[in-house]
Amino acid sequence: MVHRMANILFIGLSLSSILLLIALGLSITYGAMGVINMAHGELVMIGAYTAVLSGLYLNLNLFLALPLAFLVSAGVGLAVERVIIRQLYGRIIDTLLATWGVAILLQQLIRLEFGLSFFGIHVDGLGPGFQSFPIPAFLSENFDILGFTVQPYRSFIIVLTIALTFLTWFLMYRTSLGTQVRAIMRNPQMAAACGIDVNRISAWTFAYGSGLAGVAGVLLAGFKAVLPNMGESVVVDGFLVVVVGGVGSLFGTLLSAAVLGQINGVFAILTNDIVARAIVFGVVIFLILLRPNGLFGFKSR
Amino acid sequence: MKNRRQFLKESSALGAASFLAPSIYAGTAAGASELEVGVLFSLSGGLAMIEKSLSDATLMAIEEINAAGGVNGMMIKPILEDGASDPKTYNEKASKLVIRDRVPTVFGSYTSASRKAVLPVFEKRNNMYFYPTYYEGYECSKNVVYTGAVPNQQLSNFIPWIFKNLNKKKFFIVGSNYVYPREMAKVCKILIEQNGGETVGDEYLELGHSEWGAMVSKIKNSGCDVVLSNVVGGSVISFYREWKNQGMTHDQLPICASVTSELEVSAMGAEFAVGSYASFPYFQAIDTDANNSFVERYRKFVNDPMAPTHHALESSYFQVYLWKQAVEKAGEATPDAIREGIKGQVFDAPNGRVTVDPDNLHTYLTPRICQYKEDGQGTIVDEYSEPLQPLPYSAYGETSDDMYCKESGLDTSKL
Secondary structure, X not given: XXXXXXXXXXXXXXXXXXXXXXXXXXXXXXXXXXXXXOOHHHHHHHHHHHHHHHHHHOOOOHHHHHHHHHHHHHHHHHHHHHHOHHHHOOOHHHHHHHHHHHHHHHHHHHHOXXXXXXXXXXXXXXXXXXXXXXXXXXXXXXXXXXXXXXXHHHHHHHHHHHHHHHHHHHHHHHOHHHHHHHHHHHOHHHHHXXXXXXXXXXXXXXXXXXXXXXXXXXHHXXXXXXXXXXXXXXXXXXXXXXXXXXXXXXXHHHHHHHHHHHHHHHHHHHOOHHHHHHHHHHHHHHHHHHOOOOOOOOOOO | OHHHHHHHHHHHHHHHHHHHOOOOOHHHHOOOOEEEEEEEEOOOOOOHHHHHHHHHHHHHHHHHHXXXXXXXXXXXXXXXXXXXXXXXXXXXXXXXXXXXXXXXXXXXXXXXXXXXXXXXXXXHOOOEEEEOOOOOOOOOOOOXXXXXXXXXXXXXXXXXXXXXXXXXXXXXXXXXXXXXXXXXXXXXXXXXXXXXXXXXEEEEEOXXXXXXXXXXXXXXXXXXXXXXXXXOOHHHHHHHHHHXXXXXXXXXXXXXXXXXXXXXXXXXXXXXXXXXXXXXOOOOOOOOXXXXXXXXXXXXHHOOOOOOOOHHHHHHHHHHHHHHHHHHHHOOOOHHHHHHHHXXXXXXXXXXEEEEOOOOOOEEEOOEEEEEOOOOOEEXXXXXXXXXXXXXXXXXXXXXXXXXXXXXXXXXXXX
């Protein structure tokens, strides 16, 4: 019985950690900058493809693919911010449409192998099909501690998510950069008036959030099929977590990921995944009715 | 721009040709030396990866037939269309092929959704559709020739074999939540009951579901001793991976699958499927001269020395030959003549002898079971001694003595 409980909690915890991983980047781009970034899932997808391609061509393993995917996704995010989102700050609905367009564009780029398939050129690791990314053997062999079966890969994801959350907290609350970001979050005009370079800080923040999406992509690639539209479902989960947690609140994001993940896990075991998902959406609707700004949202802007 | 212009030129020329011709079928209209057919698979979108291979296999068969002298002295000319992984597009393209191009036959479709979308076009216009994929049955059309397996051809050897050889009795059935896995589960349950076994679980996850933690844990705790999987697509990959990540092996609790082909295995990484079982009439591992030569020719045709072959791909290939024989037998290429000609048609396909059932226009196929190895290929551990009759209504009690789908049509009173 204890083992069964521990098992259910572990599944909930690992669901939470994946939700948090996706939402972390989003809570920064959406929370901090008021951009409804529909392309967030595609940045996750780019992270996953970076892992696949770096494994194929550079022989990089999971641990080396993580920083690389961070850089690649951050780079793509930075480019998107510079070219498109920069023009759209303060126009929240326009960012939704524009980033959705970016999402479609990125998906098709991967699907068409950057357009090379028009010329009949096939690049291994790209294209419309499934790709897979091997995880190191020692992360897929289970072992027992005190009678509990430990799943190393899931545990690794949980630990890494906690580390990234801590890093993000540190950056946001213990550095001068973070102070500037939080100032922009509260009131961009006032922040600019106080001498903060809003353009530059926003670009870096967006790139950081995108980079986190890339890291999430690598980790997801370890147990999901990697395919061009893998980001579509991911982005919905991300927004759920951020909206429930409260826009711009790191702690709220953490808490809502934990709660929603556990609810999902427990009900998936007790009933099934489809019912569990319906219950999660029910809880989300209820929470938003109760607290329209999310668990830890703040009002003014 | 040039392509578009060329296309316009060609299609208007074609239109003119068929307008002037006395016969309504463009094949004979374009001159005695050419016979046009439609080839309709998704060349773009989410299903393109798999459907492209079916399209290639069809084109390869056409090329081979042409190289050997064509059909009744006429060259087959394929008109390639793209269903774009979208049933609505499928319907439009099928209409275009049937109404504007006036082809007497179209080869196409992978998913049931796309087949259902084009079915009204072929039935209303009385044209012929050749469908190469294993599917859920429950269909009886004068206008479709089905060359993939129906549930009884994938399961009626599989389940008794599991009882006898793996000595397993408690089944957990898991599938994606749509018509094919649900119909398969119905047949499974009938067979499990007949063999004196027990179904301890019957669960479905949405199509494309990729978070298998809870489900695998549930299967582990269900007390089952074998898992029967009707999971399709990307979900297969996350399912098998999660299986191993939760410390399960196919030795202790094997996954027996109806949809996990060589394609899915190579995508998930072969180490996750080692020891699991699958049931199809065709595997790349069939070690006969006919099949080895087929695999080699296919790889050469698509210019990829590692290209995997699989059941629906092989059916896409041999159904063109069945069609050719039907046209030759009938002497003319009209849909009615082809339908009459195809009945009872026999062909030696890479998987062995296949025969079209004259009643339900489905195909006799040889059920086989394989166990996957480290290299992503299967070892064939069991095969029927002879091709098995297709029974599209086996989930509803159809047997070979009491067929529901006859030449005269579907006997709905039995359903």
